[in-house]
Amino acid sequence: MPIHRPSATRVAGAAFVAATATAAVVVAPLPAAYATPSTTAVISEAYGGGGNSGATLTNDFVELANRSTTAYPLDGYSVQYLPASASASSLWQVTPLTGSLAPGGSYLVGEGAGTGGTAALPAPDATGSIAMAAGSGTVALVKGTTALTCKTAADCTANPDVVDLLGYGTAVVREGSAAPAATNTASVSRSASLADTDDNSADFTAGTPTPTNSAGQTAGGDGGSGGSGGPTAPGAFRIHDIQGTTRVSPLKGQSVVGVPGIVTAVRTTGSKGYWIQDPTPDADPATSEGLFVFTGSAAPTVSVGDSVLVSGKVTEYYPGTGTQSVTELGSPVSTTLSSGNALPDAVVLDDSTIPDTYTPTAGGGSIEALPLQPAVYSQDFYESIEGMRASVSDARVVGATNTYGEMFVTAKPDERPTPRGGTVYGAYDQQNTGRIEIAAADGSTPTLNVGDELAGTTTGPVDYASFGGYLLAPTAATTGTAVDNGLKPEVTRRQKGNELALATYNVENLDPSDSDDKFTRLAKGVVTNLSSPDIVTLEEIQDDNGATDDGTVSAEATLTKFTAAIRAAGGPKYSWRYVNPVNDKDGGEPGGNIRQVFLFNPKRVSFVDRASATDVSTTAVSVVKDRWTHEAHLSASPGRINPTSTAWNSSRKPLVGEFRFQGRTVFVIANHFNSKGGDDPMHGRFQEPTRSSETQRKLQAQEENAFVDSLLAADPRARIVALGDLNDYEFSDAVKTLTDNGTVLTDLINTLPAAQRYSYVYDGNSQTLDHILTSPSVTHYDYDVVHINSEFADQASDHDPQVVRIDVNKCGSKAYEPKAGDHK
Structure with missing residues (x-):
């Protein structure tokens, strides 16, 4: 007798740790030359007016960003500061760094504090005590923690340990021409595209300070899901970048900032969280536009129809031994931009959309690295819409509701039907591709038998569980009408005397x-x-x-x-x-x-x-x-x-x-x-x-x-x-x-x-x-x-x-x- 394990539930926290503890950090190669624009780590913002009279923020800061698609290591690196007009006795001041810079992510270095200002920085990823000048100065990202000795632009840009260099105001040490001057109320920040032309004046503009840490939190925030302090602008990656064209995210184990999406469903039982979907998809049918945001034991504070920006860590959650995984965002921080937005159209599940061939093969090995072929294999098709809204109409029940609130329906009513309404399994090469599990996100799955029906349309995000594989997670409001077709237990005849x-x-x-x-x-x-x-x-x-x-x-x-x-x-x-x-x-x-x-x-x-x-x-x-x-x-x-x-x-x-x-x-x-x-x-x-x-x-x-x-x-x-x-x-x-x-x-x-x-x-x-x-x-x-x-x-x-x-x-x-x- 197979032993059943819950498929749509897991122990919050413990499951998340298990899913992320072994996530590998991909280390990006170090830049080979610094006379050319950086394709990886750059200085994205600098502010020296913290704590000054009239300032809002209490601290100076330097923010870093990663232009690449892989994590950039910062252990043994430093942020250094030099006054705008360095004298012979001027020394570079050093703040050591640790950890790594996520692809498309931010890294906040908190610096010296003053007596003015009212708003604290979000939790810095590294902390120093450099008192930067508000209007002018030079900031460098350096491979190493030994103070630089260069005092000219030529010497500093030629130093192979200098990863990136920013001179603002009247700074002598700079890339190209200096960036604009900053003030007590203005920082200098790189454009949203993180362009690096090695000309500070072209790459930076002055404006309101927006310090952002690696969690996507901004100044004055509480860091809670859906609260203030979340990301304020879309980051470098969208959902389809996270999902990728295989079963495992190319950004697995890495943190991403400001992922935009519309909340399409909220799961309030078991593994709590919510699904987001990008209303502006790319043209690749292999890349899903949906994603599950895992909030653990905490109930989500977002609502269906909210437009959100979410920061978090990309994980692959494996619900059971040998299963496929669910791409998720864990430890989320989100910002709600607006509410009441229309939801993206649902993908229709039927004979015309679900392929008849079940899955690719790899000689018994893992198919995770194989490019998805959603027009060829049903399992690839479901993976290509993982997290997205999908719907099935007038679905016949082929697996009765169990004690975990799960049932199975078929999106292909003519696929190997039994006389009593089920779907028969007759050979290893006769997988029934129309089967899909229904596990309500709010625990409202109706109790039905084989041969009964969910009349009308049932809609929910596509998820994956240890028992049954891919599923729809509707709510009571998006589940079709339960129709009892009257299945009765059979009674066999009595044996004759002989x-x-x-x-x-x-x-x-x-x-x-x-x-x-x-x-x-x-x-x-x-x-x-x-x-x-x-x-x-x-x-x-x-x-x-x-x-x-x-x-x-x-x-x-x-x-x-x-x-x-x-x-x-x-x-x-x-x-x-x-x-x-x-x-x-x-x-x-x-x-x-x-x-x-x-x-x-x-x-x-x-x-x-x-x-x-x-x-x-x-x-x-x-x-x-x-x-x-x-x-x-x-x-x-x-x-x-x-x-x-x-x-x-x-x-x-x-x-x-x-x-x-x-x-x-x-x-x-x-x-x-x-x-x-x-x-x-x-x-x-x-x-x-x-x-x-x-x-x-x-x-x-x-x-x-x-x-x-x-x-x-x-x-x-x-x-x-x-x-x-x-x-x-x-x-x-x-x-x-x-x-x-x-x-x-x-x-x-x-x-x-x-x-x-x-x-x-x-x-x-x-x-x-x-x-x-x-x-x-x-x-x-x-x-x-x-x-x-x-x-x-x-x-x-x-x-x-x-x-x-x-x-x-x-x-x-x-x-x-x-x-x-x-x-x-």
Whole structure:
């Protein structure tokens, strides 16, 4: 049974740290010459009037900016100041720097304070005590912290340690002509384009001081999201620059300032934050114009329709192992410019926009670095609109609402539909590209079943989660109207007198501490929906104290309570057989000791008990051929198939038993193969996904296949029914190995029309995990998957049971005949 993790929620703070702690800082190469304009770090503003009479700001400052697309290292660098008319005794004053300068970002160096002024600088990224002159002076960005000794423009511009130089007012040391003079109320600042012509007079103008730190905060601000002090002008990067043309941002791990966008949705549950979208897109269909701003545990203070500028750190959040990532802005600081703006049009999701091919492949490696091809692959298409508004109309539900407030719909109504409204998954190369998860941003996802509908239009930003992959995050106001199409649980017919009915049912970690309601509903499933089969193999029966890990392995209390519930529901008085597992050796919930169990109606069928002289928990059951009757029987009944084989490590061992019905022997094998835990997600970054768990299931299949071979070798006409949760698809290598490609055992799911081959719904895919397999002699049967759980929001279990009714009087005449080349 797959273990579900929340997809649209995460622990605020901890998840963010995990997503950013390993983010690499790309170090830009150092400039090679300084007689030419800098393409990286430059001085963007200088102000020497701080604290003077009539000044607003209390401190002088120097602001740096980065013209490049990569971070620029500042460790070991310094900002230095020289008076405008330096004398022989004048010395350069030094303020050391640390950290790095983000691409397109700012870096604020706070300098000397005076007694005047009323507004403090935003938190400086570096602090010094240089008292700069208000009207004239020279500022240098220097590689190193040793004071410069040059006193002329020629000497200073020729010094390879001088990264950039600004002389303002009457400064003698300058690039080209000096920049205009500043005042107590005016700084000199570089143009918004950060142009560097190496002529200070051309590159700088005087104006109102606008000190901005690396977080995008400005003077007088509180630094809070949506409060004052946020960025006041668009920075160097827009959303499409951040998203880039691959799955990972080219600016990952770097800080950006003043990213413009319209707030399109706000998420108030789980991982709080909001989405912004640029209303002025570029022409590249591969670059998304939407972005999620992660505010952690803090509720966003912005509203839908706000036009904002946001500064923050670009991160790639991975919601689960092997998943793709969500490009986000973390530690945000924002400024709201206006409210009530129209939202960008939503991208329509339908047959015409979503490609039929699922994802590119990289030989099992990561596809993150591959250029997006949104017209070719559906996963590339969704990534190219990550964070953007998208909509689906009249969407049929293909995965019922779960306890996390998630459901799946299809944007392609004709894509492999099941008769009951789902979408069937029939092969590894038949991914259903129209599936998309709906997880409301405000927790308002309606409760619907498969086949129900969200009528009208459902609109929300495109997000990505660990379970299900890409999703829409609408709100109550942008979700279509819920339409109940009346899906009902199925009821199978009762077996006839000459029919032996065998069923399998995964009851999902059942133990006595479960609610009476769960026992009642599971019992009703057996009695009403399955019509009280003669034999029921149960999977996931826990021991008598559930997940308490104290050595208890018996399940008598569990089965007593369950069979009593069946009696109360009007069913027969079932007996049971099972083999206690060795404590903590069969996987499942720690301490739970899940196992398979035979329930049987002793008024209809008898169990052949054969004791063993050794512990059947650890002794392999074998096949014995009676020398007088030439019939086959088991060395122990019940028994387990080769339980000490490494194939069954931390996994359930098949339970084998002999039953007698109307004078004939039927061998029953109850299965629960190891889970798919640890496999790469289908929608993940590794393509094709590695199905690591299948390796063990294939070994388990080989063990059981060998046992069936031995039974058929002893009696080619043996009636064998192997059933249970194989945790794999009918087209998987494991199931093909177990059945010997259908020559030894017939997988009855394959006898149904393709659209009906499912017993489980996961991520909106109706798929097969549970199976009933029969030997060649079982020729007359009626098989039915009974859909009572997997398609419904309200489930007693996450699996659907299934049943086969065998006419034993008409079975047994056909013997197994090995084909040429068979390994038997």
